[in-house]
Amino acid sequence: MCYHFLHLCVRIPMNEITEIRWHGRGGQGVKTACEFVAAVAIHEGKFGQGFPEYGPERSGAPMKGFTRISPDRIRQHCSVYHPGVVLVLDESLFESEDLCEGLGKDGVIIINTTTPAAAFTPVCAGIVWTVDATKIALDEIGRPIPNMPMVGALLRVTDILSLDSLIEGVRKEFSKKFSPKVIEGNCRAVKRAYDEVRRNG
Amino acid sequence: MGRVVALTGNEAAAEAMRQIDPDVVAAYPITPQTELMHKFADFVADGLVKTEVILVESEHSAMSACVGACAAGARVMTATSANGLALMWEIVYIAASLRLPIVMTVVNRALSGPINIHCDHSDTMGCRDSGWIQLYGENPQEAYDNLIQALKIAEHPDILLPVMPTYDGFIISHTLERLEVLGDDEVKRFVGEFKPAHPLLDLSRPVTYGPLDLQDYYFEHKKAQAEAMKRAKGVVRAVGEEYGRLTGRSYGFFDAYRTEDAEQIILCLGSSAGTAKEVVDELREKGRRVGVLKLRMFRPFPAEELAGAIGHASAIAVLDRAEGFNGVSGPVGLEVRSALYGRSAALVGNYIYGLGGRDLRPELIVQVFDDLAGGRAPLLEAAHLGVRE
Numbered sequence: 001m002c003y004h005f006l007h008l009c010v011r012i013p014m015n016e017i018t019e020i021r022w023h024g025r026g027g028q029g030v031k032t033a034c035e036f037v038a039a040v041a042i043h044e045g046k047f048g049q050g051f052p053e054y055g056p057e058r059s060g061a062p063m064k065g066f067t068r069i070s071p072d073r074i075r076q077h078c079s080v081y082h083p084g085v086v087l088v089l090d091e092s093l094f095e096s097e098d099l100c101e102g103l104g105k106d107g108v109i110i111i112n113t114t115t116p117a118a119a120f121t122p123v124c125a126g127i128v129w130t131v132d133a134t135k136i137a138l139d140e141i142g143r144p145i146p147n148m149p150m151v152g153a154l155l156r157v158t159d160i161l162s163l164d165s166l167i168e169g170v171r172k173e174f175s176k177k178f179s180p181k182v183i184e185g186n187c188r189a190v191k192r193a194y195d196e197v198r199r200n201g
Numbered sequence: 202m203g204r205v206v207a208l209t210g211n212e213a214a215a216e217a218m219r220q221i222d223p224d225v226v227a228a229y230p231i232t233p234q235t236e237l238m239h240k241f242a243d244f245v246a247d248g249l250v251k252t253e254v255i256l257v258e259s260e261h262s263a264m265s266a267c268v269g270a271c272a273a274g275a276r277v278m279t280a281t282s283a284n285g286l287a288l289m290w291e292i293v294y295i296a297a298s299l300r301l302p303i304v305m306t307v308v309n310r311a312l313s314g315p316i317n318i319h320c321d322h323s324d325t326m327g328c329r330d331s332g333w334i335q336l337y338g339e340n341p342q343e344a345y346d347n348l349i350q351a352l353k354i355a356e357h358p359d360i361l362l363p364v365m366p367t368y369d370g371f372i373i374s375h376t377l378e379r380l381e382v383l384g385d386d387e388v389k390r391f392v393g394e395f396k397p398a399h400p401l402l403d404l405s406r407p408v409t410y411g412p413l414d415l416q417d418y419y420f421e422h423k424k425a426q427a428e429a430m431k432r433a434k435g436v437v438r439a440v441g442e443e444y445g446r447l448t449g450r451s452y453g454f455f456d457a458y459r460t461e462d463a464e465q466i467i468l469c470l471g472s473s474a475g476t477a478k479e480v481v482d483e484l485r486e487k488g489r490r491v492g493v494l495k496l497r498m499f500r501p502f503p504a505e506e507l508a509g510a511i512g513h514a515s516a517i518a519v520l521d522r523a524e525g526f527n528g529v530s531g532p533v534g535l536e537v538r539s540a541l542y543g544r545s546a547a548l549v550g551n552y553i554y555g556l557g558g559r560d561l562r563p564e565l566i567v568q569v570f571d572d573l574a575g576g577r578a579p580l581l582e583a584a585h586l587g588v589r590e
Contacts, residue, residue: 035209035377038207038377038378039207039377042205042206042207042378042379043207045205046379047378047379048207048377048378048379049376049377049378050376050377051371051372051375051376051377052375054318054319054371054375074378075340075475075476075478075479076475076476076479076563077340077369077372077373077376077472077473077475077476078476078560078561078562078563079560079562081562
C-alpha cells in the first residue's frame with residue numbers, strides 16, 4: 001500500500017517475484033534487515049527469502065544482503081543478479097563497488113545520504129530515491145544504524161509490504177532482544193523514513 | 202496444514218530437534234552448523250527440552266559420546282560440518298558398524314584447505330562409504346522434514362543404522378524462508394518412543410558392544426550391515442509416505458521434475474535443484490524438453506529406481522558439488538553411470554560445480570542443457586562448471 005504520491009510509487013505486479021539487494025558495511029544491520037523484510041512478508045502470507053552474503057565477517061567491511069518476496073513458492077537459491085530494488089546503507093561504497101550492477105532502467109535504488117538524488121542519476125541506472133537514514137536513526141534510536149529507516153523507505157518506494165504489518169513485525173520480533181524504548185524508537189524511525197524519503201525530480 | 206513460520210535452515214533443524222526432544226546431544230561448534238546447536242542449547246537452557254547436552258572438547262569426542270550414549274540405550278542426536286565431520290571419521294564408521302541409530306545433521310561445507318567455510322559436498326561425499334544413510338535436503342522445509350524422518354528410519358528395528366540428513370551450508374543454513382512445521386504432539390507421535398534393541402544399561406540382558414572380531418566373523422557382520430542398508434530403501438520409502446499422509450509432503454528417493462518426456466535431464470543434490478527447476482520451466486516455455494532430478498537419498502543408492510526415472514533421456518548431466526580427484530568424474534557421476542549401465546543407453550556427462558560456495562548461476566544451468574542438446578556433454582572426463590581457467 002502506498003499512502004502518498006501514488007503516481008510516484010513503484011508498483012510491483014502482484015504475480016511477480018521482487019528481488020532486493022542490500023549494500024552496507026558490517027555493523028549497519030544488513031543481515032537483520034534483509035531477513036526481517038522476508039519474515040514480515042511470510043507473516044503476511046506471502047513467500048519470502050532473506051539471506052546475507054557471508055564473507056570475512058568484520059565490522060566496517062562491505063557486505064551484501066538479499067531479499068526475495070513472491071506470491072508463489074520461491075525455489076531458486078542462487079544470488080540476486082537482476083534486482084528490482086537496491087538499497088545502499090552506506091554511500092561511501094560507491095567508491096569501491098558497482099552498486100547498480102544488474103539494475104534495469106525500471107529498477108529503483110534507495111540511498112542513505114544527505115546529497116540530493118539528482119547527484120546520483122549520472123551513476124545509477126534506475127530511479128533514485130534518497131533519505132537521511134543515519135540522522136533518522138540517531139534521532140530516534142540514538143545509534144547511527146540505518147537499517148530500519150531504510151526498511152521504512154523501502155516500503156514507501158515499493159508496495160511490497162504494508163507499513164502496519166511491518167510495525168507489528170518490529171514490535172513482535174524485536175521484543176525478544178530489545179527494550180520497549182528501543183523498539184518504539186525503531187518504529188518511529190521506520191515511519192519517519194517512510195515519510196521523508198524523496199525521489200529525484 | 203502445519204503452522205507457517207519464517208526460519209533459517211539451521212533454525213528449522215533446531216526446531217525439529219526441540220520437538221523430538223532427544224535424550225542426549227553431544228556436539229562441538231563448527232561453522233555453519235554452530236547456529237543450529239546454539240539455538241538448541243537455548244532450548245535446553247530455557248527448559249523446553251529434557252535433553253542432556255554433553256559439551257565435549259572435539260568432534261571426535263562428540264561422536265564418541267554419541268556412541269556411548271546410544272549404546273547405553275538413549276535416543277541420540279548431533280550435528281557437524283566439514284572439518285568437524287573429518288575429525289569424527291574413525292567414530293563415524295564405528296557408530297554405523299555398531300548399528301547405533303544416531304541422527305547427525307551435517308550442514309554441507311567445503312573441506313579445507315585452503316580454508317573455506319562455504320558450501321560444497323566434499324564432507325559428506327567423503328564418508329559416503331561409512332555405512333550411514335544419507336538424505337540431502339533442498340531448502341529449510343526439507344531440513345526440517347528430513348530430520349524428523351531420519352530418526353524414524355534410523356530406529357526402525359529392521360534397520361538400526363545411523364542417518365545423516367544434510368543441507369547446504371549458508372545457502373540453506375543461513376537463509377530465512379517460509380516453511381510449515383508440525384505441532385509438538387504430532388512430531389512426538391510420528392517418531393514414537395525409542396525402544397533400544399540391546400541397551401547396555403539393561404543389566405538383566407548383558408551385551409557387549411565393539412569386541413574383537415577377526416577373520417572368524419568380521420566379514421559376516423559387514424555383510425549383515427550391507428543387508429541392513431539395502432533394507433533401508435523400503436523403510437525410507439514407507440516413512441516418506443507416512444510423513445506425506447501427515448503433512449501433505451511425501452518423500453521418496455528422489456524428486457523428478459518434468460522428467461517424464463524430457464530428452465535432457467540434469468541430476469543434482471541439495472539447494473541447486475530449486476534453481477534448476479526455475480531454469481527448466483523457462484526452457485520448457487521455449488519448447489525445450491528438459492527436466493531435473495533431485496537425488497534425495499544417496500545412501501543407500503537407488504540405482505534401479507533412478508534408471509527407471511531418467512533412463513529414457515538421450516543425455517543426462519550429473520552435477521557434482523565435490524571433486525573426485527580421479528580425472529574422470531565426481532562421486533555422484535560415477536554412481537549414476539554405474540546405475541544406468543546395462544539399463545539405459547543415455548549418455549551421462551559429469552560436471553563439477555560450486556566448490557567452496559561458488560554460486561550456481563542460472564546461466565550455467567542453461568549452458569549445461571545446451572551442452573546436452575548439442576552433443577557436447579563431458580562424457581569421459583568431468584568438466585568444471587563456472588571455473589576460471
